[in-house]
Amino acid sequence: MRILTRLIQLGRTCPAVTLSSVPVIVSNGLLRSPRSMxxxxxxxxxxxxxxxxxxxRYPIPYRKDLPYDMVELMEEVEKKGGFxxxxxxxxxxxxxxxxxxxxxxDCIMNNETGNLSKADKELIIVATSAYNRCPYCVxxxxxxxxxxxxxxxxxxQVTVNWDLADLNERDRAMVEFAVAIAKPENITDDxxxxxxxxxxxxxxxxDIASVTAFFALANRMAHLMDxxxxxxxxxxxxxxxxxxx
Numbered sequence: 001m002r003i004l005t006r007l008i009q010l011g012r013t014c015p016a017v018t019l020s021s022v023p024v025i026v027s028n029g030l031l032r033s034p035r036s037m038x039x040x041x042x043x044x045x046x047x048x049x050x051x052x053x054x055x056x057r058y059p060i061p062y063r064k065d066l067p068y069d070m071v072e073l074m075e076e077v078e079k080k081g082g083f084x085x086x087x088x089x090x091x092x093x094x095x096x097x098x099x100x101x102x103x104x105x106d107c108i109m110n111n112e113t114g115n116l117s118k119a120d121k122e123l124i125i126v127a128t129s130a131y132n133r134c135p136y137c138v139x140x141x142x143x144x145x146x147x148x149x150x151x152x153x154x155x156x157q158v159t160v161n162w163d164l165a166d167l168n169e170r171d172r173a174m175v176e177f178a179v180a181i182a183k184p185e186n187i188t189d190d191x192x193x194x195x196x197x198x199x200x201x202x203x204x205x206x207d208i209a210s211v212t213a214f215f216a217l218a219n220r221m222a223h224l225m226d227x228x229x230x231x232x233x234x235x236x237x238x239x240x241x242x243x244x245x
Contacts, residue, residue: 056090056225066092073102083232085140087218090225101218108210115204116211119148120174123158124211127175128182130159134219139229141215146237170198174208181212 054060063071070092078084091098109121116124122145129137142155149155157165162175173194180191195205221227 053228055086055228056093058090058093058225060089061092067095070095070098083230085233086228086230087136087140087222090227091221104214108207108214111207113203114207115200116174116207117148119145120171121207121211122148123155123171123175124178124208125215126155127158127162128178128212129215129219130162131179131182132216132219134222136222136227136229137215137219139233143233143236152238173198174200177205178208178212181209182216 063074066074074084074088074092077088088098088102091101109118122141125141126138126145129141138159142159145155146152154166158167158175162179167175177191177195177200180187185191192202192205195208200208
């Protein structure tokens with residue numbers, strides 16, 4: 001199952017996404033526009049699951065109001081994954097930051113150098129996002145870890161308590177280092193030596209730290225926005241593809 005294996009690849013065009021044109025913020029059963037929004041403006045909404053809560057406490061801009069390069073990326077991501085993760089919609093509130101955020105994401109998550117696999121990086125994100133108590137990142141990247149690793153339970157174990165999870169010694173050393181960065185601890189030569197025993201070099205340590213640090217930013221922005229995970233993430237990597245009711 002590889003429906004989200006290339007979430008971020010710039011420079012391609014895809015069919016347009018289906019968007020809602022109704023501005024919705026629900027409070028006490030009533031539809032309202034938040035104070036920072038202009039009445040009548042159009043916004044994305046999630047199309048599945050419970051819509052009783054907005055996906056972010058900040059305005060979600062309508063596609064027609066966004067620069068072309070942002071729309072192009074969103075359309076590509078939705079085509080590849082089958083849905084548009086809510087982080088794209090929420091970060092579109094600040095276009096310059098959207099571009100910087102996803103450019104750096106692409107740089108650290110899709111590079112082909114070093115000893116970290118895609119599954120390794122997703123496991124780092126799950127462990128450190130759990131430490132930072134970020135529901136969005138734990139849910140979304142737990143799903144991606146299941147897809148890349150083909151392991152249906154490991155991300156859940158790491159979310160609850162990584163120290164008791166069924167990690168091999170290599171992955172345990174990697175996660176331990178990432179959590180030390182997340183806490184943050186004073187990183188000493190001892191941290192590097194523990195990594196080196198399991199085949200990680202200084203550049204791999206940098207990569208682990210980059211992923212951890214970037215998602216510390218993502219975790220805190222998700223808290224700020226009260227960012228809500230897409231319902232689709234919960235089943236990804238758990239249910240066999242094309243399973244019928």
